Amino acid sequence: MAWKSIVGLLLYQRILTAIHRRAVPTPTTSSILHAGDSAALATKRSLEGLPFDIRVLITSFMSRQKDTKSLMLSCRSLYEASIPRFYRTVTFPTQDFDTDPLVAMLNPDNQGLQHIRHIEVESDLSGDSPDQLLHLLAHLLPRDSLVTFSFDCSLVSDSKNALPILHQRQRSLRTARVSGAVLRAESVLHAGGLQNITLLHIHIHCSVTKPGHELLRSLPALKHLEIRVELPQYCAATDRDFDTASERGYASEEIFVAVFGRKFVDGCEAEAALKLRSLSLCGLNLTNSSRLLEAVDLSRLHSLVLQRCENITKLLASVKPTGLPSRMSLTNLVLVAPEEWHVDRPKDDESIDDFFKSFHGLESLTIYGQSDETIRPSCEAVAAHRDTLRLLFLSCHWSGERRAKCYDADVLQECLSQCTQLEELAIQTPAILLEREAESVRQYHGEFAFDVPDTQPSHVWIDEKLRLYATEYLTQSPLINTISIGSKEYEFGDVTYLTSYYTRGKLTDAYGATKTVAIEMKTKYEAQDIEPVSTIYNIEPLDGGLLRYGYKHLV
Incomplete structure (x- = not known):
């Protein structure tokens, strides 16, 4: 690397x-x-x-x-x-879309056309643009060239006729994501063009009009399933109170039944559980997830993404290793709590730690639990995967009242030093509250309140402290070339605290001895120039889209 x-x-x-x-040519210097x-x-x-x-x-x-x-x-x-790389992924803009450049691009004489493998259509296209775009792509793209196709626009009636043509002409298609309308595209179900689809993305924002299990049964090669729900809009469409936790739970249970079907259909037991390699859920309340557990064999998953979901630990407690000896295939885990509600962790709640200790082999772990303390494992639980962990995105948020439950810097450093295979690391530190009085700092941050000099600006001292942490992490993890330590933007008085990015450097003394030092980069793009294959800086836990890290290893 x-x-x-x-x-x-x-x-x-x-x-x-x-x-x-x-x-530079000059009029007087011909040489x-x-x-x-x-x-x-x-x-x-x-x-x-x-x-x-x-x-x-x-x-x-x-x-x-x-x-x-x-x-x-x-x-x-x-x-x-440069042509193959430039044309490999084509993204169509969300506004000011013009069909003339598309027609020119789809000209058979365009030598870049044969290199198109991935097409992404973003969500803000309006009017007739999505319909025209889909028809042009379906008829004019070279046969069997596409590998992935993402269409994040609502389908109109005419667009449904183009989807079967697209799937019939693109037999190498492995990922088809048609958001907002996959459960309504009845013509696609009967076209017989979905035999090769391995990834299905379902985006639900209003009432579900067609049982999803009919769609799932038409995908024999399905390995990756994504379900993204806009629960406020769904509750409004179904006359449920979104502000009530029980109503959110009932709405989510209703969605699971609509997508997977009931356990007993017409008096006959439903088909066997889906054997997926990855499952992504976004925006759901997992209190009543029994139908999900019946429909999907979670112990076989290689990747599990639970993003902006409530009661995550209740679902994880139901995931048990199988076989003798007991084992689980999970290598990629993403846990992101919603920001709307804060959930404290009871003193006797060890369910998240028990889950992490029940198996080994995690390679990628992303945890963002600013509002939900129940999903943040202890350092000891994370260390259970020290021999395999390669990517770690860890949030360490806490407030003054819950300071005893935070990650101690020394304990976290010792945990990371045991992760010998760690290649990518991003640490989301607590929200730093800085004022001139040390007592105010100590109330929120015990570690950031030690020996703050009165003559030195607070932000300078914090920068030096974070650089020291980065140097220690880089020293103990020889495979890491870049690291980020930071959080959202916080401004208090004279301090503006942003995420800091560091890369590995060497310092040689007068005697020829060298040691590792962290060199601060101004932006994440400078860090990515040092380590262009790094993917962790593209992880935005609270972004509107789903986190899909790991799919390139699974498909």
């Missing part, structure tokens, strides 16, 4: 240096003009002399789409090598 980043940066630096080495033209010609020849696969490797280090486009426009020698 590290050598690839270094090689890519060196190659990229040489390319940019060569491109911009052209001298400088001649030297500039010679340098440009030499650069062109040197790049064109590289093997094509090396040029493709160079372009693969462009982390953003706009960087790839700039490279295509500024360097003719790398134009053809």
Whole structure:
């Protein structure tokens, strides 16, 4: 991972240096003009002399789409090598959509057309644009080219006729996400074009009009299921009181029955439980989740995402390892609590710790429990996966009243030092309340109240403290190249506290001895330039979309 980043940066630096080495022509210095033209010609020849696969490797280090486009426009020698990467994923904008550029892109003479593998249509398209877009893609895309297709717009009646055509022409399609209308696309169910679909995304924001189990039975290859619910809108559509916990529970139970069907259908027992590899739930109350437990074998899951869900621990308590010896396949776990309601953790509640200690093998763990203390495991429970854990996104929020339940910095540091395989780390620290009086700081943060000098600005001291923590984490975790420590933006007096990003550096003393130090980056993009394969900085727990980390390893 590290050598690839270094090689890519060196190659990229040489390319940019060569491109911009052209001298500025002046009316009086013909020799400088001649030297500039010679340098440009030499650069062109040197790049064109590289093997094509090396040029493709160079372009693969462009982390953003706009960087790839700039490279295509500024360097003719790398134009053809940039085409596959530029066209691999096509995203259509949410506004000012024009069909003319789409028709031009779908021209058979466009050599980039054969490289399209992923298409994403965002959610704010309105009017006839989604209908026209879907028909053009269904009829003009090359056959069997798409691998994933995400269509986050509400379908109209004409659009349903284009979906079967799209699925029949794209037989390599493995992921089809049609949000807001998947339970209404009856024509797709009878088209026989869903045999290869492995991922289904269901977005429910109003009443469910068609039983989902008919759709699930038409997907024999289904391995990944996502259910995202806008529970306030659903409760309003079904005349339920969203502000009452029991009503939210009943509404969620009703959704589970609509999606999976009842246990007994027409007097006959329902089919066997779905054997999924990943399950993602968003926006549900899991108090009454018995139908989910009957419909899905949770012990076989490789990835489980419970995002903005209530009563998460009640569902986790029902997930038991199977087999002799007992084991579970779970490698990716995401737990994100909703912000609307705060849930305290009773002193005798050890259910989340018992769940983590009941199995081993987690590789990716994301926990954001600012409002729900019941989903934050102890450091000892996290350490049960120290031999396999590679990615850790951990929230450490607490207030003064619950300070005894927080993660102690020394204990957390000792826990992380045991995770020898850790490659990516992001720590969401508590909300820092800073004032000039040390007593006010100590009330909220015992660790941040020690020896705060009166002559030094508070934010400078905090920066030094966080940099020290980052240095210790990087020293103890040799596989980590970048790390972030921070939280949301907090402003108190003279202090503006933002997330800090650090990369690994080396400090050599006068005697030749070296030690690891944390070098602070200004933005996450600078950190990603150092470690372009890092994915943890793209995790936004409270964002509107689902967290899908891990699917590239599962599909």
